[in-house]
Amino acid sequence: MTSDGIKFSVGDYVDYNKDAMPLTEFAVLAERLGFDGLSIGDHCAGSNPSNEPLTIMTWAAAVTERLIVSSSVFVLPLADPVRLAKQLANLDVLSNGRVAFGVGPGGENSKEFEAFGVPVSERRSRTDEFIEIMQGLWTEPLFSYDGRYLQCKDITFEPKPVQKPHLPIWIGGRLGGVETGPDGQRRFKSKTAATRRAARYGDGWMPYLMSPEMYKESVGMVKASAKEFGREDHPMEYLHNIFIVVKDSLDEALGGVAGGERYGESRSAEFAMKYDIIGSPQDCIKRMTEFIDAGVRHFILKLPTPAEERRHQMERLAKEVLPAFR
Numbered sequence: 001m002t003s004d005g006i007k008f009s010v011g012d013y014v015d016y017n018k019d020a021m022p023l024t025e026f027a028v029l030a031e032r033l034g035f036d037g038l039s040i041g042d043h044c045a046g047s048n049p050s051n052e053p054l055t056i057m058t059w060a061a062a063v064t065e066r067l068i069v070s071s072s073v074f075v076l077p078l079a080d081p082v083r084l085a086k087q088l089a090n091l092d093v094l095s096n097g098r099v100a101f102g103v104g105p106g107g108e109n110s111k112e113f114e115a116f117g118v119p120v121s122e123r124r125s126r127t128d129e130f131i132e133i134m135q136g137l138w139t140e141p142l143f144s145y146d147g148r149y150l151q152c153k154d155i156t157f158e159p160k161p162v163q164k165p166h167l168p169i170w171i172g173g174r175l176g177g178v179e180t181g182p183d184g185q186r187r188f189k190s191k192t193a194a195t196r197r198a199a200r201y202g203d204g205w206m207p208y209l210m211s212p213e214m215y216k217e218s219v220g221m222v223k224a225s226a227k228e229f230g231r232e233d234h235p236m237e238y239l240h241n242i243f244i245v246v247k248d249s250l251d252e253a254l255g256g257v258a259g260g261e262r263y264g265e266s267r268s269a270e271f272a273m274k275y276d277i278i279g280s281p282q283d284c285i286k287r288m289t290e291f292i293d294a295g296v297r298h299f300i301l302k303l304p305t306p307a308e309e310r311r312h313q314m315e316r317l318a319k320e321v322l323p324a325f326r
Contacts, residue, residue, distance in 0.1 A: 006325045007298040009037030010314060011072055020307040027060035029311065030067060033318035034326075037068030039102065039241075039300045042075050045115035054087055061095040068098050072206065072241050072300050073172035075106035077126035078116045081150070085134040089161045097162035102206050102241075102300075103131070104172035104194070124193060125149075131169065131201045138166035170204035170239060171197050175218055192221065199225030204237035206300065209275050215240060216294035239298040240291055243276045245305060246316050250279040277301075281320035288325065 010030050021029070030038050038060045040053040057069040069091075076084075092099040105123040107113065113120045129147045136143045137157040144153045161167045173194020195218055198205040205222050207215065219238060226232045247253040254269045272278055277287045288299065305313050 005297065006292060007036040007068075008317075008322055008325075009039045009068065009070065009072075009298065009300045010035045010303065010317075011039035011070075011300055012041050012302045017307060021310055023056060023059060024063050026310070027064050027067065029314060031064045033314055034322065035067070035314075035318070036298075037070055037100070037300075038064075039070040039072040041302075042071055042073065043106075043109070043112060044075075044078065045112050054084075054091070057099065058091055058094075061091060061098060066098075068100055069095065070100035070102050070170065070300075072102040073104040073106075073170075074102060075112070076103045076130050077105055077107075077118055077123040078113065079130065081130035081133040082137065084130075085137045085157070088134075088167060089138060089157075089159060092161040092163060092167045093159050097167075099161070099163070100168045100170055100204070102170040102172055102204075102239075103127070128197065128201070131197075135166060135169075135201070168203035168237065169201060170206040170237065171202035172206045172208065172241065173197065174207050174209050175214060175221075192225075195221040196225045198222050198236075199231060200229045202236065203234075204239055204298075206239040206241050208241040210240070211274050212290040212294040215291060215296060219295040237298055238295045239300055240296045241300040242291075242302065243272075243278075243304050244284065244301045244317070245276070245278045245303075246281055246284050246313060246321060247278075248280060250283055253278040253280075253283075281316070284317075284321045285324045288321070292325075 027038050038057075040051050040056045042053045043050040044052065053071040053074055057071065060067060061069045088099060088101055105127040107120050107123045110120050113123070118126070126149060129149055133145055133147070133150055136145060137155070138161055141156070143155045143157060145151065171194060175195070176191040194207065195205070199222050205218065207218055210218065222236065223232070226234065226236070245253045254272060277284050277291075279287070288296075291299070301317070303310055303313050
């Protein structure tokens, strides 16, 4: 195992009740405990309660000095890419280069697309085109584009991001999987679209719902496609977007993650054992080691525990799990 330079971000804090830790306190605590970043998911409608990521990223950047603030992941087809490019560039300037943009096409919840008036069938083409637009605005002195969704000529765009050539784009996705289509029926996702998008446009690969074996396979797919696109020498950060629960025992941890549904699959104990990091501190260290051996260099750790347990989970991770990799 090579654990040099492994990073750990913490994310998905969405509780707004009297027992919840204030978001500003959550960000400050993450920095104080030694986490490398704070990462926020994105859903606006037709889903469970969630935060708007740019709002939280801006708030978190203002009350911290070191944390990377990122999205995991932003549903790009539902955005205006020019406005979004401006917001992210401004935040990168204000935070002195601490922004990363985790992005994906979404589509698991067709009602969200319906609320925005965007056909689910356009999600992949919009995602790719919008990435190209944002990269062009961030890097070119005069930007022109003739696409399906935007046509423009000689557009100036300032300020540019602090990070060069632009703030990192982390591509989210998975190898296939199940989703709900516009007709309400379950259907299967592409097994290659996300890895090819990461290879073509990304500065990072950030999948989810993967076992270590699947993650290793995905890294190979990204690298093979990068060679095809002539980007085999482009620096790529390998991240993993994953749920974690640390308890005194595996049985106790399993009780905290089973139940419900995630992305079309029932959350059983078997599901958690396959995809999550759960158990005692030693169980979590062992599991993380398996993912590191598979290629992960930056964990985006999502905490599904109740609001009143969030602080204890963060403290326990910082004291009993993360030191094994530093």
